[in-house]
């Protein structure tokens with residue numbers, strides 16, 4: 728099953744209502760909040776904010792707690808998840824069904840672009856990187872959160888990775904879409920390590936300001952600034 732099909736199947740709602748509801752308060756919202764706060768420290772008053780692969784608007788909801796009144800353009804390939812985002816964010820958001828290889832935006836218009844668990848799901852990550860560069864204005868920030876391919880072998884990482892895999896394998900027991908969990912593990916193995924990703928951004932018009940590991944490297948947050956003029 729392709730990613731697009733996974734997130735347009737019943738699994739999408741299971742992902743949001745079960746996996747996300749359980750993991751967000753325990754860990755993932757902490758990572759999302761760190762990314763949002765780091766981003767706002769660079770661009771304190773963003774006007775044009777885009778959340779690509781917004782899913783059900785988890786980033787947008789936390790951003791609104793930090794910046795009440797901000798409007799977020801939520802883009803995602805999943806109509807069921809965009810529907811949940813609209814229920815959650817209402818008139819604080821705009822909602823566009825779109826693919827993360829082709830952003831529905833003009834050049835150099837975005838102040839802040841969030842991509843949480845997005846680039847790894849791209850069928851062509853290099854296109855997602857070039858589209859992100861294209862739509863950001865010079866000085867704009869791209870904030871990425873993802874499960875990068877592990878590069879650590881230390882005990883802290885191993886314990887945390889066991890917890891993460893254990894939680895995901897438990898989720899597998901409760902869903903009909905076992906392929907979706909298999910896909911998650913495969914996509915992490917096929918993704919960049921955080922250092923590879925940082926180096927890719929630094930060579931492609933961005934300057935990475937922050938690259939931070941969560942849970943000993945199970946997940947990572949990257950904050951990068953667009954350094955070049957129009958591309």
Ligand SMILES: C[S@@+](CC[C@H](N)C(=O)[O-])C[C@H]1O[C@@H](n2cnc3c(N)ncnc32)[C@H](O)[C@@H]1O
Nearest residue numbers: 734780781782785803804805826827843844848
């Ligand atoms: C793990 S969810 C993360 C959602 C949200 N960013 C969050 O932090 O909760 C991954 C999201 O990526 C979206 N997605 C997957 N492939 C995509 C693509 N090719 N283009 C746009 N969105 C995609 C899925 O529909 C899903 O909403």
